[in-house]
Amino acid sequence: MTTDPYALPAEPEQPFEPHGGAEPPPPPEDAVKFTRAAALWSSLIIGFLILIVLLIFIAQNTDAGTFHFLGWNWTLPLGVALLLAAVGGGLLTVLVGAARIVQLRIAARKNLKAARRAV
Numbered sequence: 281m282t283t284d285p286y287a288l289p290a291e292p293e294q295p296f297e298p299h300g301g302a303e304p305p306p307p308p309e310d311a312v313k314f315t316r317a318a319a320l321w322s323s324l325i326i327g328f329l330i331l332i333v334l335l336i337f338i339a340q341n342t343d344a345g346t347f348h349f350l351g352w353n354w355t356l357p358l359g360v361a362l363l364l365a366a367v368g369g370g371l372l373t374v375l376v377g378a379a380r381i382v383q384l385r386i387a388a389r390k391n392l393k394a395a396r397r398a399v
Contacts, residue, residue: 338363 341359356364 334363 338357338359341362342357344355345358345361346353346355347361
């Protein structure tokens with residue numbers, strides 16, 4: 281301690297640690313975890329943004345187009361026709377995925393029954 285009134289207080293000495301010798305402390309754990317509700321909220325926001333983009337697309341593509349399929353003829357705005365095609369493709373993808381899931385569940389059930397009989 282000094283008698284100088286303008287002197288800075290002495291700082292306690294820090295122990296010397298050489299670089300690379302000691303591991304840095306682990307980062308603090310986050311207090312808030314990523315939850316399913318947070319994932320749902322994020323998905324809803326992204327879904328609404330996509331919906332807004334689709335509505336703008338449909339509103340800007342209102343020119344009518346004539347479509348022919350197996351003898352049927354109809355007229356739709358181009359934006360609506362493309363949206364229907366995209367929705368149809370998405371539904372087809374969901375159906376194929378659901379069929380694959382059912383197929384895998386049946387195979388898993390058979391394997392489980394075979395494993396139980398073997399024991």
